[in-house]
Amino acid sequence: MSLVLGIETSCDETGIGIVRGSTLLANVISSSMEEHARYGGVVPEVAARAHLEAIEPAIRAALAEAGVTLADLDAIAVTSGPGLAGALMVGVGAAKALALALDRPLYAVNHLVGHVGADVLRDDGTALELPTVALLVSGGHTSLLLVRDLTSDVELLGETIDDAAGEAFDKVARLLGLPYPGGPHIDRVAAEGDPAAIRFPRGLTLPKDLERHRYDFSFSGLKTAVARHVERLRDAGQEVPVADVAASFREAVADVLTAKAVAACQDLGVPRLLLGGGVVANARVRALAEERAAAAGVSLRIPPLALCTDNGAMIAALGAQLIAAGHAPSALDVSADSTLPV
Ligand code: KG4
Numbered sequence: 336m337s338l339v340l341g342i343e344t345s346c347d348e349t350g351i352g353i354v355r356g357s358t359l360l361a362n363v364i365s366s367s368m369e370e371h372a373r374y375g376g377v378v379p380e381v382a383a384r385a386h387l388e389a390i391e392p393a394i395r396a397a398l399a400e401a402g403v404t405l406a407d408l409d410a411i412a413v414t415s416g417p418g419l420a421g422a423l424m425v426g427v428g429a430a431k432a433l434a435l436a437l438d439r440p441l442y443a444v445n446h447l448v449g450h451v452g453a454d455v456l457r458d459d460g461t462a463l464e465l466p467t468v469a470l471l472v473s474g475g476h477t478s479l480l481l482v483r484d485l486t487s488d489v490e491l492l493g494e495t496i497d498d499a500a501g502e503a504f505d506k507v508a509r510l511l512g513l514p515y516p517g518g519p520h521i522d523r524v525a526a527e528g529d530p531a532a533i534r535f536p537r538g539l540t541l542p543k544d545l546e547r548h549r550y551d552f553s554f555s556g557l558k559t560a561v562a563r564h565v566e567r568l569r570d571a572g573q574e575v576p577v578a579d580v581a582a583s584f585r586e587a588v589a590d591v592l593t594a595k596a597v598a599a600c601q602d603l604g605v606p607r608l609l610l611g612g613g614v615v616a617n618a619r620v621r622a623l624a625e626e627r628a629a630a631a632g633v634s635l636r637i638p639p640l641a642l643c644t645d646n647g648a649m650i651a652a653l654g655a656q657l658i659a660a661g662h663a664p665s666a667l668d669v670s671a672d673s674t675l676p677v
């Protein structure tokens with residue numbers, strides 16, 4: 336079983352993970368989230384600089400946590416995209432330097448496929464069954480994948496055509512005066528509200544949208560609808576029922592995410608759905624996914640949250656899977672690609 340160090344720097348988390356095959360040995364995460372808080376969203380320049388400062392200490396911490404040395408490593412895996420270009424470059428640069436200095440193979444991997452790969456690190460004795468549909472929802476992406484083989488056959492079914500779901504949570508939270516990142520705050524406040532209080536729009540779910548965008552998502556119209564609703568109340572001097580707005584917004588997001596994911600399972604005859612990404616923490620997304628998957632006879636897999644959010648272990652795990660499947664390593668001139676396809 337290969338000992339692989341994985342590097343993840345596609346967004347605001349500097350993630351270094353170490354795995355032996357599908358056994359998790361270390362998962363160190365250093366986030367620059369607090370630095371982005373006052374801007375209300377991730378600032379690419381700030382993220383790249385933070386990666387540069389965090390990466391070397393994070394590598395050392397991961398080695399210590401795993402109880403191994405650099406010389407023990409069999410390979411280096413790194414996210415080469417998609418993500419923020421400058422942020423990705425820090426990770427790819429560090430990975431190349433390690434691969435070159437240690438004379439070990441380098442595996443450049445796709446961040447989205449990495450989220451799926453995280454599932455192999457579960458230690459509950461269950462294995463990921465394939466094919467599976469995967470719904471990945473975070474602050475940076477909202478994608479629906481069909482995974483037939485983790486290392487060679489992953490198809491993008493659809494993705495957001497504007498904001499990511501987590502981004503919508505963060506923007507609506509800001510509108511409601513809640514702190515960044517807003518997802519957990521909306522989730523908390525929504526628990527006290529009525530999800531049926533306001534009927535917010537469900538993006539790309541009209542019959543005419545479904546023809547071209549059956550598995551795509553759109554959250555910018557929803558965000559605008561929430562903004563208009565709040566403005567109208569404020570202009571009229573009325574108090575904004577924050578809990579009801581949060582609950583109704585959360586319901587709209589959870590409704591579209593879960594309806595499209597389960598529809599994909601049914602259309603494709605794939606009775607398995609895997610969730611990944613930070614938005615999976617959302618209580619309503621989880622509950623509705625469970626309810627709808629059960630009703631459709633789809634088995635639902637949700638990895639532990641620490642493996643759902645961006646991390647280096649999932650990248651290391653995918654690297655180990657690539658090695659086990661006999662894939663050739665990447666060339667050392669591989670570059671970061673902010674729009675890398677799956
Ligand atoms: O996967 P993740 O940690 O990484 C990045 O996208 O960088 O996802 C973070 C996103 C943020 O937008 C955050 O607001 C959202 O996930 N999030 C949530 C919840 N917890 C985190 N969104 C909705 N409900 C939550 N409970």
Ligand code: ZN
Pocket residue numbers: 446450473475476612644645
């Ligand atoms: Zn991610």
